[in-house]
Amino acid sequence: MQVRKAVIPAAGLGVRFLPATKAQPKEMIPIIDKPTIQYIIEEILASGIREILIITGRGKRAIEDHFDVSPELEYHLQSKGKQEVLERMRQIADMADIHYVRQKEPRGLGHAVLCARSFVGNEPFAVLLGDDVVRSETPCLKQMLDQHARLGGSVIALEEVPREDVSKYGVIKGEQVESRLYRIEDLVEKPPVEEAPSNLSVMGRYILSPRIFDLLAVTTPGAGNEIQLTDALRRLVREQPLYGYLFEGRRYDVGNSLGYLKATVEFALELPDVKEQFARYLRDTVGKL
Numbered sequence: 591m592q593v594r595k596a597v598i599p600a601a602g603l604g605v606r607f608l609p610a611t612k613a614q615p616k617e618m619i620p621i622i623d624k625p626t627i628q629y630i631i632e633e634i635l636a637s638g639i640r641e642i643l644i645i646t647g648r649g650k651r652a653i654e655d656h657f658d659v660s661p662e663l664e665y666h667l668q669s670k671g672k673q674e675v676l677e678r679m680r681q682i683a684d685m686a687d688i689h690y691v692r693q694k695e696p697r698g699l700g701h702a703v704l705c706a707r708s709f710v711g712n713e714p715f716a717v718l719l720g721d722d723v724v725r726s727e728t729p730c731l732k733q734m735l736d737q738h739a740r741l742g743g744s745v746i747a748l749e750e751v752p753r754e755d756v757s758k759y760g761v762i763k764g765e766q767v768e769s770r771l772y773r774i775e776d777l778v779e780k781p782p783v784e785e786a787p788s789n790l791s792v793m794g795r796y797i798l799s800p801r802i803f804d805l806l807a808v809t810t811p812g813a814g815n816e817i818q819l820t821d822a823l824r825r826l827v828r829e830q831p832l833y834g835y836l837f838e839g840r841r842y843d844v845g846n847s848l849g850y851l852k853a854t855v856e857f858a859l860e861l862p863d864v865k866e867q868f869a870r871y872l873r874d875t876v877g878k879l
């Protein structure tokens with residue numbers, strides 16, 4: 591069955607980015623001049639999905655405003671003759687058919703996904719986490735949709751991480767069935783290095799069977815007293831095929847400062863009007879260390 595809908599859970603509190611996230615959503619923090627959530631929406635659209643649901647919470651209104659029309663701003667830009675910026679602002683508002691549901695309390699990623707149940711209904715759907723921004727030739731989500739179209743079941747994106755870092759991630763236990771493709775047998779959250787079943791970490795892109803909703807509905811709070819998506823996935827894998835796909839591309843974990851800095855620097859090094867000057871500046875600065 592074709593995947594037509596995508597869900598972006600964005601109701602977390604963004605504790606790791608305080609104080610920046612005290613009065614603004616983490617998803618609105620920009621990489622250069624574009625909020626991170628816009629990169630995610632662009633990936634969804636480039637992958638051929640038009641129906642998007644964002645799970646929001648208290649203090650997240652800026653996300654809705656960002657993807658809405660802004661008559662005062664448009665009037666101002668029009669009257670100043672700033673046609674090009676005006677067009678860019680209109681394109682953002684026209685981008686997609688975006689829906690919103692509020693998660694009343696941040697009870698965990700699993701609970702946030704469950705809030706998408708009536709929007710999604712009984713069909714497979716995509717989940718994308720805003721912390722993971724991916725640059726790739728074929729959009730990461732499109733790579734996963736292609737696998738899903740071929741295999742059915744559920745597909746989650748995997749990334750290889752250095753062995754010594756596995757205890758920071760959720761990793762899979764599974765068997766390689768093709769190049770880049772694994773049949774998952776189990777998932778383990780933040781295992782000690784010596785007990786980790788692999789160095790394949792789960793990152794923030796999922797294509798899920800709607801069965802996950804039934805499982806989330808009966809999942810009790812786990813780690814951090816939150817309803818964990820991983821707990822429901824561990825049950826799903828006992829009932830239905832769950833595949834892990836080692837996507838092609840570069841992932842930036844913009845939910846932590848180092849990942850955020852890497853994304854900012856690397857994206858800046860591709861901006862035609864500043865890249866040369868910026869590269870020179872970086873070389874000079876690093877040279878002084």
Ligand code: UTP
Nearest residue numbers: 599600601602603604605606696697698699702
């Ligand atoms: P994180 O665990 O990264 O939480 O959530 P967070 O609040 O965003 O950030 P930190 O850890 O406090 O700094 C993973 C994803 O799940 C969403 C978040 O918005 C993020 O995209 N989430 C998490 C929800 O939508 N609701 C929740 O209750 C928890």
